[in-house]
Amino acid sequence: MxxxxxxxxxxxxxxxxxxxxxxxxxxxxxxxxxxxxxxxxxxxxxxxxxxxxxxxxxxxxxxxxxxxxxxxxxxxxxxxxxxxxxxxxxxxxxxxxxxxxSSYNHLFPDTVQTLEYLSPKYKLHIITNGFQEIQEKKLRGANIFHFFEHVVNSEDAGVKKPHPYIFELALEKANVLPKNAIMIGDNLEADILGAQSVGLQTLHFNAHSEPDHNLCQMINHLIEIKSIL
Missing domain, CATH: 1.10.150.240 (Putative phosphatase; domain 2)
Structure with a gap:
């Protein structure tokens, strides 16, 4: 697809x-x-x-x-x-x-199963607007930090999604062309449109029950990624 x-x-x-x-x-x-x-x-x-x-x-x-x-x-x-x-x-x-x-570590259903499925096949990374002092604690506390090669934070980048530079920085760190990468996120403005602005492919995780759109494919459950990637 x-x-x-x-x-x-x-x-x-x-x-x-x-x-x-x-x-x-x-x-x-x-x-x-x-x-x-x-x-x-x-x-x-x-x-x-x-x-x-x-x-x-x-x-x-x-x-x-x-x-x-x-x-x-x-x-x-x-x-x-x-x-x-x-x-x-x-x-x-x-x-x-x-x-x-960050002392509470509930993940969305099937997060770990999905990451375990993807990690042997793809390089996985994080791009987040969250506060620097807390995001790594969340990843470690939820025991998923080890899945990710790079964690790019808006405070490190100096700009926040959807600014193009944070995506460009993440692509540079991962040493990958945008056409060979995909951004998966819940926010249409920050994650989907931001990533598309620099040429990334995108997949919208519809965590907020938003209406259908034609910006990219939408999923309602993380486990659906297994049938896409």
Whole structure:
């Protein structure tokens, strides 16, 4: 189905292999209780999840800093819940979230099985916009770090997906032509359109139940990769 033979596979990490929403919810369950923030977790997440997505989009577009993202996503959530939480507490929660997030290691179903199938046949790599200090911990904690030859992070690259340079840097590190590589990720803008802009082939992991599109092939479960590659 691909125009050129594939030798290298680049994966996104959060929302593609590593179950960000599940691990994030478990982290908040821990840190909200430990800091005596009296809020129902489901109510909190109902506001936090879309606000977090909004701020990550702003972060990708360089419209907010990492520090603003970490503070504002919590501040906006508490404001939406009409909870008066001090800046000091928000700062403690923001730090605790980063500290504990990588201690939870739930992966999407069939992640390990899929990587075990692919690794003898292809060179596997990661391209991620996540914070540098936490992404390697996630990979090691989930016991999948060893599958990947290169892990390219937006903080290392100095730009975030979908900027072309982060993909170009990853291709350079892997010593592969874009036509012989494929990007697999959940985000149409950051992963799919970003990768296509430099000539990578793409496969969309539909983690968010998005509507059909004609940008590239879409899968709903990672195990489907075995019938494609």
């Amino acid at each position: 691909f125009k050129y033979p594939i030798t290298d596979i680049f994966f996104d990490l959060d929302h593609t292999l590593w179950d960000f929403e599940k691990n994030s919810a478990l982290t908040f369950e821990k840190i909200l209780a430990e800091n005596n923030v009296a809020v129902n977790l489901d109510d909190f997440l109902q506001y936090y999840v879309p606000i977090n997505h909004e701020y990550w989009k702003l972060y990708r577009e360089n419209l907010v800093t990492k520090e603003e993202l970490r503070y504002q996503r919590l501040k906006r959530t508490f404001d939406s819940l009409s909870l008066q939480i001090s800046d000091a507490t928000i700062s403690v929660l923001a730090d605790a979230y980063i500290q504990y997030l």
